Amino acid sequence: MTSIQFHPDRPALVSRLRAAGCVFAEDEAELLIAAADSAERLTDLVDRRVTGLPLEHLLGWAEFCGLRVGVDPGVFVPRTRTALLVSVAAAVTRPGAAVLDLCCGSGAAALVLAGRLAPRWLAAADLDPAAVACARHNLAHLGVPVYQGDLFEPVPVRWRGELDLVVANAPYVPTDAVALMPPEARLHEAPVALDGGSDGLAVLRRVAEAAAEWLAPGGHLAVEVGVGQVDALCATLTGLGLVPAVVHDGDLDATAVTARRPG
Known part of the structure; x- marks a missing residue:
């Protein structure tokens, strides 16, 4: 079965994330797009992100010291510092x-x-x-x-x-x-x-x-x-x-x- 490609509106997505207070809106937009396999899934991820859910909990991982570390909902997110x-x-x-x-x-x-x-x-x-x-x-x-x-x-x-x-x-x-x-x-x-x-x-x-x-x-x-x-x-x-x-x-x-x- 051939997968259906979706084409997200990146500028609109970035604007929505920035309006919600996401400092690195462009980077977050790309990560959310990469994590979604459909327009519906992307909409769900963005909706939850703008309500304040940590990006790492949505993605299921955080980057730390060059490694991708799994992060489950409710678990402390490793900080860059x-x-x-x-x-x-x-x-x-x-x-x-x-x-x-x-x-x-x-x-x-x-x-x-x-x-x-x-x-x-x-x-x-x-x-x-x-x-x-x-x-x-x-x-x-x-x-x-x-x-x-x-x-x-x-x-x-x-x-x-x-x-x-x-x-x-x-x-x-x-x-x-x-x-x-x-x-x-x-x-x-x-x-x-x-x-x-x-x-x-x-x-x-x-x-x-x-x-x-x-x-x-x-x-x-x-x-x-x-x-x-x-x-x-x-x-x-x-x-x-x-x-x-x-x-x-x-x-x-x-x-x-x-x-x-x-x-």
Whole structure:
């Protein structure tokens, strides 16, 4: 059977997306056209996009560090700025390391680190069942286990004190600021992936406290954080006996903190 070709009105589509507030309307239009196999399907995708549904949830994937990462509805969409976190984490960790991706979301960080570090052991964990299912799909071809539970709780205890790298893109938005986030995030991503407590550091403090026990001597914790939260987080890390370092990328508007366990 010969497929029926459809010819979308690109200028009209771009205008509609731009009117809805899509900053990269031209790029989005091409992606939506490529994802549609009929005029009806394209209309449905555009209708849902202009109501605020994240583009990545419509497409079913997001580009991250040069890879196409599957993203299911409701799952945290990997941000471009998180490329800094992954790069910094890889830079402080030797190949063949034992690596854990906490608060993994779609598993994007683990997917990239698998290629950059060739870990001897790599796992991911998240509290959100939808994120765990998504990450398991993305990481299945690598044989990477994805655990469901609160931070380190579901991780096999034999790795306590043996991890070379813990990377955690934990939530760090203060509770009062969640309502100020773009609707794409606050209405379509799991709140547990966004809300970092009263000052945004509630989850990161718990990550740091546990990481001090789960890291091997010389191992590193790597996290993403807001620039205004750096001093408070570094004070926490230092108080736990970890040695922090800060990296900021103005182009990505991103800040990453690493913390080494001495020894």
